[in-house]
Amino acid sequence: MKQTAIKFVMLSFLISSSIYAQETKDTSAKKHELSFDLLELITRNKFELSYRYLLNKSNSIGSNISFSPDKKSLWKAQKFQENFTLDINYQHYFSKKYAQGFYLQAFTEYSSGKSFIENNYNPDNFKKYNALGLGAGMGYKHVFKKGFFIDADIKFTGNLVNSLENNSAYYFPEAKAFIGFSVGKRF
Numbered sequence: 009m010k011q012t013a014i015k016f017v018m019l020s021f022l023i024s025s026s027i028y029a030q031e032t033k034d035t036s037a038k039k040h041e042l043s044f045d046l047l048e049l050i051t052r053n054k055f056e057l058s059y060r061y062l063l064n065k066s067n068s069i070g071s072n073i074s075f076s077p078d079k080k081s082l083w084k085a086q087k088f089q090e091n092f093t094l095d096i097n098y099q100h101y102f103s104k105k106y107a108q109g110f111y112l113q114a115f116t117e118y119s120s121g122k123s124f125i126e127n128n129y130n131p132d133n134f135k136k137y138n139a140l141g142l143g144a145g146m147g148y149k150h151v152f153k154k155g156f157f158i159d160a161d162i163k164f165t166g167n168l169v170n171s172l173e174n175n176s177a178y179y180f181p182e183a184k185a186f187i188g189f190s191v192g193k194r195f
Contacts (some may be wrong), residue, residue, distance in 0.1 A: 009125050011056055012190075013091075019072075020130070037062075037106065038062070038155055038194045038195055039061060039062045040059070040060070040061060040062070040194070040195050041058075041059070041060040041061075041068075041070070041157070041192055041193070041194045041195075042057070042058070042059055042090075042192055042193055042195075043057075043058045043060075043157070043159060043161040043190040043191060043192025043193075044056070044057055044058075044179065044190060044191060044192065045058070045074075045188045045189065045190045046101060046189055046191060047187060047188050047189040047190075048074065048186070048188055052076065052091075053076060054074050054075070054076040054189050055074060055076070056072055056073070056074035056093075056131070056190075057072070057074070057140070058070060058071070058072045058190065060099070060185070060194070061072055062106075062107045062194075064107075065101070065105075065106045065107055066100060066102075066107070067098070067099070067100055067101070067107075068098070068099045068101075068107055068118050069096075069097070069098050069099075070096075070097050070099070071094065071095065071096050071097065072093070072094070072095045072097065073091070073093070073094050074090075074093045074094075075091065075092060076089070076090055076091050076092075076121075077091075078091070084128070084162060086092045087112075087123070087124055087179035088121060088122065088123045088124065088137070088179055088180055088181065089121045089122045089123075090119050090120070091117065091120060091121040091122065092117050092120045092121070093117060093118070093119045093120075094117070094119075095115045095116060095117040095118070095143070096115060096116055097114065097115035097116075097121070098113060098114050098115070099111045099112070099113040099114050100112050100113075101149075105151075106151075107149075107151075108150060108151045108157070109148065109149065109150075110146070110147075110148050111146065111147055111149065112144070112145070112146050113144065113145045113146070113147070113161070114142075114143070115142070115143050115144075115145070115163070115165075116140070116141070116142055116143075116146050117140070117141045117142075117143055117165055118138070118139070118140055119138070119139045119141070120136065120137065120138045120139070120173065121136070121137060122134040122135070122136055122137070123135050123136075123137050123172055123178040123179055123180050123181060124178065125178060125179075135172060136171075137170055137171045137172045137178075138170065138171045139167045139169065139170035139171070139180070140167070140168055140169045140170075141165045141166055141167040141168055141184075142166055142168060143163055143164055143165035143166065144163070144164055145161050145162055145163035145164060146161065147159060147160055147162065147188075148160055148161075149159025151194060155193055155194040155195060156191070156192070156193055156194075157192050157193070157194060158189070158190070158191055159188075159189070159190040159191075159192065160187075160188070160189050160190075161187070161188050161190075162185070162186070162187050163185070163186045163188070164183065164184070164185050165183065165184045165185075166182065166183045167180070167181070167182055167183070167184075167187075
């Protein structure tokens with residue numbers, strides 16, 4: 009009976025230490041990323057911040073949040089102005105390296121902003137809108153030794169629902185395309 013108890017304790021010790029060793033190996037990998045989109049800031053005066061959680065070497069989930077102040081030059085170019093955007097996304101990487109290289113992504117996006125009448129860009133003549141869309145994209149991420157990375161991507165969004173559907177005088181796009189170039193840190 010005493011030998012059985014000793015064997016049980018030894019076996020339990022070996023199993024728990026091997027599980028602990030496996031856990032520490034997995035948790036030592038950097039699983040979080042924060043990034044900032046430089047191209048959106050330069051071209052569209054839009055501040056976009058991204059957070060990503062790395063599930064494993066091939067998959068990650070994340071979210072992007074962006075803010076844009078009112079800007080007259082965008083009114084005439086786009087006929088609408090996004091002031092806030094929040095998306096939740098999934099990325100799948102095709103490289104053998106840990107969560108980097110070429111990837112495809114899918115996401116859902118909520119946006120709000122202002123829409124203007126087709127031929128009248130008066131800042132006082134607008135309607136606020138809210139929209140929900142689905143999108144897809146692709147990109148390439150390169151991670152440097154210290155955890156810093158660069159990420160270039162292109163995304164397409166198709167809007168499913170918007171609050172301006174019953175008012176055809178105001179412009180709202182059915183689809184949008186964006187190009188991004190982000191810098192960030194993996195930690």
